[in-house]
Amino acid sequence: xPEKYLKPSLIAVSALFMLVFSLVPFIFMVCxxxxxxxxxxxxxxxxxxxxxxxxxVAATKSLHFAEYLRNSLLVSAASAFFCVxxxxxxxxxxxxxxLPGKVFILFFILAxxxxxxxxxVSYLFKFMTSLGLINTYGALVLPYIAxxxxxxxxxxxxxxxxxxxxxxxxxxxxxxSRWKILYKIIFPVAAPxxxxxxxxxxxxxxxxFMFALxxxxxxxxxxxxxxxxxxxxxxxxxxxxxxxxxxxxxxxxIVILTxxxxxxxxxxxxxGAVKG
Amino acid sequence: xxDTTLNEIKxxxxxxxxxxxxxxxxxxxxxxxAMFSSVxxxxxxxxxxxxxxxxxxxxxxxxxxxxxxxxxFCFTLVSVPLEIAFGxxxxxxxxxxxxxxxxxxxxxxxxxxxxxAISARAWELIYNYxxxxxxxxxxxxxxCDAPINWLGTNLGAFMSLIAADTWKTAPFAAIIILAGxxxxxxxxxxxxxxxxxxxxxxxxxxxxxxxxxxxxxxLLFRTIDSLRVFDLIYVLTHGGPGGNTTSLSxxxxxxxxxxxxxxxxxxxxVLFIIAFVLAVVYVxxxxxxxxxxx
Numbered sequence: 001x002p003e004k005y006l007k008p009s010l011i012a013v014s015a016l017f018m019l020v021f022s023l024v025p026f027i028f029m030v031c032x033x034x035x036x037x038x039x040x041x042x043x044x045x046x047x048x049x050x051x052x053x054x055x056x057v058a059a060t061k062s063l064h065f066a067e068y069l070r071n072s073l074l075v076s077a078a079s080a081f082f083c084v085x086x087x088x089x090x091x092x093x094x095x096x097x098x099l100p101g102k103v104f105i106l107f108f109i110l111a112x113x114x115x116x117x118x119x120x121v122s123y124l125f126k127f128m129t130s131l132g133l134i135n136t137y138g139a140l141v142l143p144y145i146a147x148x149x150x151x152x153x154x155x156x157x158x159x160x161x162x163x164x165x166x167x168x169x170x171x172x173x174x175x176x177s178r179w180k181i182l183y184k185i186i187f188p189v190a191a192p193x194x195x196x197x198x199x200x201x202x203x204x205x206x207x208x209f210m211f212a213l214x215x216x217x218x219x220x221x222x223x224x225x226x227x228x229x230x231x232x233x234x235x236x237x238x239x240x241x242x243x244x245x246x247x248x249x250x251x252x253x254i255v256i257l258t259x260x261x262x263x264x265x266x267x268x269x270x271x272g273a274v275k276g
Numbered sequence: 277x278x279d280t281t282l283n284e285i286k287x288x289x290x291x292x293x294x295x296x297x298x299x300x301x302x303x304x305x306x307x308x309x310a311m312f313s314s315v316x317x318x319x320x321x322x323x324x325x326x327x328x329x330x331x332x333x334x335x336x337x338x339x340x341x342x343x344x345x346x347x348x349f350c351f352t353l354v355s356v357p358l359e360i361a362f363g364x365x366x367x368x369x370x371x372x373x374x375x376x377x378x379x380x381x382x383x384x385x386x387x388x389x390x391x392x393a394i395s396a397r398a399w400e401l402i403y404n405y406x407x408x409x410x411x412x413x414x415x416x417x418x419x420c421d422a423p424i425n426w427l428g429t430n431l432g433a434f435m436s437l438i439a440a441d442t443w444k445t446a447p448f449a450a451i452i453i454l455a456g457x458x459x460x461x462x463x464x465x466x467x468x469x470x471x472x473x474x475x476x477x478x479x480x481x482x483x484x485x486x487x488x489x490x491x492x493x494x495l496l497f498r499t500i501d502s503l504r505v506f507d508l509i510y511v512l513t514h515g516g517p518g519g520n521t522t523s524l525s526x527x528x529x530x531x532x533x534x535x536x537x538x539x540x541x542x543x544x545x546v547l548f549i550i551a552f553v554l555a556v557v558y559v560x561x562x563x564x565x566x567x568x569x570x
Contacts, residue, residue: 097288146302
C-alpha cells in the first residue's frame with residue numbers, strides 16, 4: 001500500500017481503538033447504572049431501563065451516599081484552596097526572592113512526591129488519633145495539602161518564572177509590599193496557571209484513596225472513593241446497580257470538567273509532573 | 277550579581293515557611309517515624325520493645341513478604357512498558373491534525389481523571405464471571421469457548437490488574453509524551469520528506485531518538501508510581517487469590533490493620549528505599565531545571 005494511504009488509515013484505526021479503549025469501561029458503568037439488573041449481558045437476558053438505582057442511592061439514608069459526596073467535595077475544595085495558596089507563596093519566593101537553597105528545596109519536594117504513601121500512614125494515623133482528628137475533615141485536608149504541594153509548586157514555579165521581573169520592580173517602586181505584589185500583580189497575570197493548579201489539586205484530592213481509607217473509621221465521614229470501594233449491600237449480594245449509579249453520579253461532573261478544561265489540565269500536567 | 281538585602285532573605289523565608297512546615301510535618305516526619313518504628317516491636321496492646329533489626333530478620337524469612345516483593349516487581353515490569361507503548365501510540369495520534377482533536381484528547385484523559393477506586397469497581401463488574409463484559413466479549417468474539425474465571429485464578433487476576441492499570445495510566449503517559457512530540461521541530465520532518473524518508477523511517481530515525489529523554493523520564497515516573505500500587509488491587513482482588521496479587525503497599529497495610537505497626541513499618545521502609553533510590557535517579561535524569569529560570 002502506498003504511504004499516502006497507509007498513514008491516514010493507521011491513524012484512523014489507532015484513533016478508533018483509543019476512543020473505544022478509553023470509553024468502554026465508563027460506558028459499561030453508565031449502562032449498568034440504568035439497568036434493572038446487572039446481568040443484562042447474560043444469554044437470554046435483556047436490558048431493561050430504570051432509574052431505580054439512582055433513586056435508591058439518593059433516598060436510602062443508610063447508604064450514606066450524600067455524606068460521601070459532601071465529604072469529598074468539601075475536603076477536595078479545601079485541600080485545593082490551601083494548596084494553591086501555600087504553593088503560590090512558595091513559588092513566589094523561589095522565582096523572585098533571594099531564597100538560599102531554592103534549587104535544593106525544589107528538587108527535594110519533587111523527590112518527596114515520590115515517597116510511598118504506605119510509609120506515612122502509620123504515623124499519620126497515630127498523630128491524628130492523638131489530636132482527636134480521626135473522622136474529621138482536618139485529618140484528610142492537612143495531609144492532602146502536603147501530598148499535593150509538590151505538583152502544585154512545580155506548576156506554579158513554571159508559570160511564575162515566565163512572568164517578567166519588571167512587574168515586581170514596578171510594584172516595589174510604587175511602594176507595594178511583596179504580599180501585595182503577589183496578590184495584585186502576579187495572581188491576575190498567572191490566572192491560567194492558578195486555575196490549572198487548582199483544578200489538578202482538586203482532582204488529586206478527590207481521587208486520593210489510601211489516606212482517606214485509613215484516617216476515617218466511621219461510615220459517615222468517608223469520602224466518595226472509599227465509600228464506593230467499601231460499598232456493601234444491605235442483604236449480602238453486591239448491589240451493582242447502586243454502586244454503578246453512585247459511581248456514574250460522581251464521575252459525570254469530573255468528566256465534564258475534564259472535557260471543558262482539557263487544555264488547562266494537559267498544560268498543568270506537562271509543566272508540573274514531568275519535563276523532558 | 278543581584279543586590280540582596282537581609283530583609284529580602286527574611287521575606288523569602290516567611291513565604292516558603294508554610295510549604296516547608298507542611299512537608300516536614302506530614303511527609304518527612306511520618307517517613308522518619310516509620311524507620312524509627314521499624315526497629316521496635318510495636319503491636320497494639322503489647323509493650324513497645326526495642327528489637328533493632330528483629331523485624332527485618334523476620335522479613336527476610338517471611339514468604340509473604342517475598343511473594344509481595346515478587347508480585348510488585350512483576351506487576352511493574354509488565355504494566356509500565358505496556359503503558360508507555362499505549363501512551364506512545366496515543367500521543368502520536370493526538371499529535372496529528374485530525375478532526376475533533378480536542379474532544380479526543382479529553383476522552384483519553386477520562387480514565388486518568390476518574391478515581392482509581394471507583395473505576396476499579398467498574399472493572400470488578402467487567403471481570404464478573406457470569407455477566408461481566410470481559411467474558412461476554414471473549415465469548416462473542418470467539419476468543420474462548422467457556423467463560424474465564426478472571427479474578428479467581430492467579431494468571432487471570434494478574435492479567436486483569438494489568439489491563440485495568442494500563443487503562444488507567446496510559447493517558448498520563450500519552451500526555452507527557454505528547455508534550456515531548458510537540459517539542460520536536462517541524463523542520464526536521466520537512467527535511468526528511470524532501471529526502472524521501474518513509475513514514476516508519478521518519479519515526480525510527482527522527483521521532484524515537486529525539487523522544488528518548490522524555491520516554492526515559494516517563495518510564496521512571498511510572499515505575500515509581502507502579503511500585504506503590506494500592507487502590508486498584510485493594511478494590512479489584514484485595515490481594516487474592518491466596519495472596520498472590522498482594523503488592524508491598526497492600527502487604528504493609530494488612531499488618532497495620534492487624535495492629536502490628538513495627539513490622540508493617542519495616543515493609544513500608546523497604547518500599548520507601550526502593551522508591552527513594554529511583555526518585556533520586558528521576559530527579560537527576562529528568563533535567564527539570566531546563567525551562568525554569570529561578
